[in-house]
Amino acid sequence: MRRIYSVIAWVIAGGVVVQAASIGFAFGGVLNHVQEGGVVDKALIESDQSGFTGQLGFWIHEIGGGVVIPLAAVALLVVSFFVRARGARLWAAIVLGLVALQATLGYAITDVPYIGLIHGANALAVLAASVIAALRVGRMARTRVEEATSDAVAA
Amino acid sequence: MPSRRELFRRAVIGTAVITAVGAGTLAWSSTLLGEYSVMDMGDGHADHGGHEAGASETSVASGTVGGSGEVSVTALTAEADRPADVHVELVARQETIDVPGGRPIEGYTVNGTSPGPEIRARQGDLVEVEFVNESVTDGATLHWHGIDVPNAADGVAGITQDAVPVGGRFTYRFEATDAGTYWYHSHQVSHEQVERGLLGAVVIEPAGQPASPADGTSDVDVVAMLHLYGGQHTLNGRAKDEHVAAEPGSTVRVRVVNTDQGTAAVWSDGPFRVVATDGHDVNQPSEVEGQRVLMPAGGRADVAVRAPEHGTVRLHVGGARSILIGDPDATAPPSPQPSETLDLLAYGAPAPLGFDPASADRTYDYVIGRRFGIIDGRPGNFWTINGRMFPDVPMFHVAEGDVVRMRIVNDTGDVHPMHLHGHHVVVLSRDGVAASGSPWWVDSLDVRPGESYEIAFVADNPGIWSDHCHTLSHAVDGLVTHVMYEGVTTPFTINGAAGNQPE
Numbered sequence: 001m002r003r004i005y006s007v008i009a010w011v012i013a014g015g016v017v018v019q020a021a022s023i024g025f026a027f028g029g030v031l032n033h034v035q036e037g038g039v040v041d042k043a044l045i046e047s048d049q050s051g052f053t054g055q056l057g058f059w060i061h062e063i064g065g066g067v068v069i070p071l072a073a074v075a076l077l078v079v080s081f082f083v084r085a086r087g088a089r090l091w092a093a094i095v096l097g098l099v100a101l102q103a104t105l106g107y108a109i110t111d112v113p114y115i116g117l118i119h120g121a122n123a124l125a126v127l128a129a130s131v132i133a134a135l136r137v138g139r140m141a142r143t144r145v146e147e148a149t150s151d152a153v154a155a
Numbered sequence: 156m157p158s159r160r161e162l163f164r165r166a167v168i169g170t171a172v173i174t175a176v177g178a179g180t181l182a183w184s185s186t187l188l189g190e191y192s193v194m195d196m197g198d199g200h201a202d203h204g205g206h207e208a209g210a211s212e213t214s215v216a217s218g219t220v221g222g223s224g225e226v227s228v229t230a231l232t233a234e235a236d237r238p239a240d241v242h243v244e245l246v247a248r249q250e251t252i253d254v255p256g257g258r259p260i261e262g263y264t265v266n267g268t269s270p271g272p273e274i275r276a277r278q279g280d281l282v283e284v285e286f287v288n289e290s291v292t293d294g295a296t297l298h299w300h301g302i303d304v305p306n307a308a309d310g311v312a313g314i315t316q317d318a319v320p321v322g323g324r325f326t327y328r329f330e331a332t333d334a335g336t337y338w339y340h341s342h343q344v345s346h347e348q349v350e351r352g353l354l355g356a357v358v359i360e361p362a363g364q365p366a367s368p369a370d371g372t373s374d375v376d377v378v379a380m381l382h383l384y385g386g387q388h389t390l391n392g393r394a395k396d397e398h399v400a401a402e403p404g405s406t407v408r409v410r411v412v413n414t415d416q417g418t419a420a421v422w423s424d425g426p427f428r429v430v431a432t433d434g435h436d437v438n439q440p441s442e443v444e445g446q447r448v449l450m451p452a453g454g455r456a457d458v459a460v461r462a463p464e465h466g467t468v469r470l471h472v473g474g475a476r477s478i479l480i481g482d483p484d485a486t487a488p489p490s491p492q493p494s495e496t497l498d499l500l501a502y503g504a505p506a507p508l509g510f511d512p513a514s515a516d517r518t519y520d521y522v523i524g525r526r527f528g529i530i531d532g533r534p535g536n537f538w539t540i541n542g543r544m545f546p547d548v549p550m551f552h553v554a555e556g557d558v559v560r561m562r563i564v565n566d567t568g569d570v571h572p573m574h575l576h577g578h579h580v581v582v583l584s585r586d587g588v589a590a591s592g593s594p595w596w597v598d599s600l601d602v603r604p605g606e607s608y609e610i611a612f613v614a615d616n617p618g619i620w621s622d623h624c625h626t627l628s629h630a631v632d633g634l635v636t637h638v639m640y641e642g643v644t645t646p647f648t649i650n651g652a653a654g655n656q657p658e
Contacts, residue, residue, distance in 0.1 A: 001168075039475035042417025042570075043383045046452075046626050047350060049260075051386025066536050070527070078175070082168050107525065107536065111568035111604040 001082045002137050005092075008076045009134030012095060015069045016127040022060035029054015065106055069126075073099040076133070085140045091133035098126045186529040188546060190651040193314055193619060193637055194644060195546075202549040204517030204559065228315050228645045231306035231618050233328040239283035241276045241331075245355075246287045247295045247341070252352050252384060257394030260385035262351030263291060263341070269352030270380050270392050270414075274339070276331040278362035284327040284339075286319060291341075294318030294654055295353060297327060298342035300453055301434050301598045302357065303577055304329035306618025306643070311576070312343035313647050313655030314619055314637070319343075320653075333579075334361040335434025336410040336455040338380070344656050346627035354414055356380050359434070373408035373459055375401050380412045381419055381473040388475030396476055400483040401462035407480050409458045411472050413450045416626045418570060418601055419473040421458060422447035424490035427470065431457035432499060435579060435596035439504035446497040451572035451601035453625035500585055503593025512583055512611035516557035519549075521622070522564040523571055523602070523634065530633055538567070538624070538634035545633035551622065553614040554641045560611045565602040571629060574599045575638065576620040580612040599625055614638075619645055621657070630658040 030040055033052035044051050073096040080092035105119040157165070245265050252262045252269045265271025276282050288295050296318055298310035308327045312318040319325045340354035356378045377399055380391050387394045401407050408430065413419040426442040433455055440459075450456050460470055460480050467481035469489060479487060524539040530546075540548040553559055560583070565571055575598060582595040585608050602608055623635035635658060649655050 038386075039388055041388075041419070041474040042452075043381070043388070043413075043415035043419060043473065044386060046416035046628065047383050047386065048346070048628065049350060049383065049385045051383075055386075067534060071534075082171075103536075108568045 001079065002085060002088075002140055005076065005079045005083045005085075005088060006134050006138035008072055008079060009091075009095070009130045009137070012069055012072050012076065012099070012130040013127055013134060015064055015072065016123055016130070019061055019064050019069070019123065022057040022064065024057070026054045026057030026061060029057060065103060070099055070103055083137060085137045088133070088137050091129060091136065095126065095129045095133055098122060098129055102126055183529060183532055186532055188531045188650060190648050191546065192645065192648045193550075193639075196637070197543075197546070197548055197550040202519065203552045204519045206517055206552075206554075225642050225644045226617070228306045228618055228643060228647075231643070233281060233305050233308065233330055237281050239328070240280035241274070241282045242285070243272070243274055243283070244285040244287065245271060245297065246289050247291050247353055249290045249292060254384050254387055254389060255393040255395070257384065257387040257389070260351070260387075262384065263295070263348055263353035265353060265355055268392065269354070269384070270382065271339075271353075271355030273356045273358065273378055275358050275360065277360050278331055278334045280331045280359075282327075282329055282331050286325045286327060288319040288321055288323050290321055291348070291353070292321060293344045293348070293656070294320050294323075295341045295348060296325070296343045297339050298345075298576070299327070299329065299337060299339050299357065300574075301335070301337040301455065302329060302359075303332060303579065303616055306577065306616070306620070309576055309618065309620070310339075310342050311621055312657045313649035313651075313653075314621065314645055314657060315647070317647055317653035318655050331359040333434050334359045335431055335436075336378070336412060336457055337434055338412050338414060338455070340414065342621075342657050345658055346631050349414065349627060350383070350416070352382070352384065354382070356410070356412055358410060374405035375399060375407040376410070377407065377478070378410045378412065379472045379476075379478055380414060381476065382414045383416075388473060390472060390476040390478070396479065398467075398479045398483045399481075401480050403462055403464045403481070405462050407460050407462060409460060409470060409472070409478060409480075411450060411456050411458060413452055413454050413473065415473070416452050416628065418452065418572070419450045420447045420492055421450060421456060421470070421472050422490070422493055423460065423468060423470045424487075425460065425463065425468040427461075428459045429456055429497065429499070429502065430459045431455075432595065433579065433597045433599060435594075437503040438506040438593035440502065440593070443497050445493050446495045447493045448497050449601065451599045451625065453572055453574050454597070454599040454601075499592065499595050500582060500588065500590050501592045502595075505592065506594055508581055508594055510558055510611075510613050512558060512560055512581070514558060515560040515611065517551075517553055517559045517614075519551050519559065519561045520564065521551075521561055521573070521636075523567055523624075525567045535632060537632050538629055540634070540636055545635065548633070548636045550636060551638045552641060553638060555614055555617050557614040558611065559614055559638075560609065562607060562609050563600070563602050564607045565604055568604050569626075569629075570601055570603045571634065572599050572601050572625040573622070574625040575612070575622045577616045577618055578612045578614075578620065578638075580610040583609040583611055585609075614640065617643055619643055623658075627658065 337357040341348035462481040466485040469487040
């Protein structure tokens with residue numbers, strides 16, 4: 001169970017990296033599109049049709065931040081109740097709280113752009129918390145396996 | 156060999172996981188919609204706007220609906236034996252759309268082009284459109300956006316008709332009651348079919364005035380239909396700007412139609428007037444200078460521009476495209492978009508509404524929110540209406556003759572272009588500030604984040620009418636409900652054998 005916990009936490013950490021990469025790709029595409037004479041307006045943003053290189057980045061960011069990472073954070077908290085490791089539940093709760101905050105901020109950016117400042121910074125907090133959770137429980141899982149192995153040798 | 160305690164622990168975990176998965180699956184499957192009728196939507200939460208169901212006598216008095224019998228939407232038609240003044244055949248196909256000035260895309264055409272043919276009629280004409288689906292595999296319909304047609308001709312798959320299958324036909328008949336600018340589009344899998352071109356313009360010219368192109372208030376009359384094809388901004392189907400030749404000092408009426416999924420801006424560095432919104436004239440419109448007009452998705456604005464004495468003037472329509480008006484050999488540089496927006500709440504001069512919104516028979520709230528949930532087995536961050544998620548959203552019940560007031564509140568971070576079928580609503584106030592200009596009649600209204608609009612309308616067109624967001628992906632994600640007239644029922648269903656999927 002510790003291993004599952006650790007894997008989910010790493011998935012969240014990796015997800016944050018994907019989020020940063022995809023939004024960088026998306027805005028690179030926007031700048032390129034405008035530079036080539038294209039126009040970005042509400043019609044283009046709301047369209048499902050591909051308008052420019054990088055538009056896929058917005059889609060990945062939306063699915064990653066709106067569905068994949070929140071579901072993983074909920075799963076982490078659920079799994080934490082079956083993990084006997086100190087701090088597992090606490091760190092899962094911290095991760096979920098930060099992810100919930102991050103998604104809420106993300107959906108509010110269009111209305112209040114300044115929220116983007118917090119959204120970007122909070123992403124690093126999600127990354128840090130998920131890495132800490134993964135390392136803490138992952139290390140315990142490894143230690144336990146090593147102990148079990150050495151016991152077997154001694155026997 | 157695991158200890159007995161470890162075995163017990165594993166059994167507890169296993170039971171908990173199986174229970175959680177089972178409960179989750181049960182909860183998930185309970186969201187599956189299957190085949191359903193809009194008559195069953197909002198089950199247990201019927202909203203009567205302060206009236207008891209059936210308490211209104213106006214519906215009985217009208218003689219159209221009510222009493223003991225129920226009326227099917229299919230019976231709510233235009234005069235059956237009146238011959239048509241305008242007859243058009245429109246054939247929908249699933250094929251490659253040629254985009255002059257751009258690259259072709261896969262989509263839908265009407266009579267071989269997209270946009271389809273422009274339909275022109277005169278006020279009072281009976282318009283008859285024979286719709287043929289030649290090859291649209293999902294089926295298709297035609298909805299007459301902004302025209303207050305009889306309910307049977309509203310073209311909403313699963314509510315007022317079945318989607319027309321490949322090889323099928325459907326006849327739409329309606330009287331062109333209000334002069335103005337409108338458009339038609341499919342209302343079957345609309346987020347896909349509208350985006351990919353199953354649409355066209357409709358112009359109803361005022362009765363008793365000179366025929367097209369001039370309608371008496373302008374010397375030249377043109378349509379500017381905005382649409383995005385595969386990310387390419389087009390004007391009347393072409394990915395390029397247009398020139399309109401006009402004599403110096405003459406007036407050109409540009410009928411801008413926003414068929415896209417979001418707000419479009421219209422501006423010019425020369426003066427112009429907004430002479431109509433959503434097919435209703437503005438009373439005494441003043442000249443607009445240094446301001447832009449913002450048009451909601453689905454909305455129309457008729458803009459009158461005077462051709463300059465020398466050269467040409469550029470009217471920006473939708474950010475990416477322009478119309479050059481005046482000398483066809485001259486050009487004019489683009490002008491930056493003004494940051495100030497024309498406030499239609501205080502534009503033009505007041506005029507009588509023709510009804511008294513203060514004596515409303517029904518009062519409703521339409522509060523738009525957003526939360527995580529599952530609709531039809533699909534998890535997501537969905538739109539809610541009055542805190543409730545589709546299909547449990549409130550239905551707005553009315554009786555014929557009612558004066559209805561509605562408060563539309565946007566508690567989300569996105570703009571929502573709210574579109575009510577079959578009626579025009581007048582804006583009474585925004586954020587508590589009363590309307591002070593010309594009556595602002597709309598069928599499509601942008602409600603921005605945090606805004607609250609009070610609107611009113613007369614329930615004078617019996618039927619079952621969609622009231623939804625015209626950023627069509629938002630309607631897919633639950634931002635759709637209906638105005639239901641007492642005594643009106645529909646035999647059509649959504650997700651059934653006919654494959655009706657209106658959004």
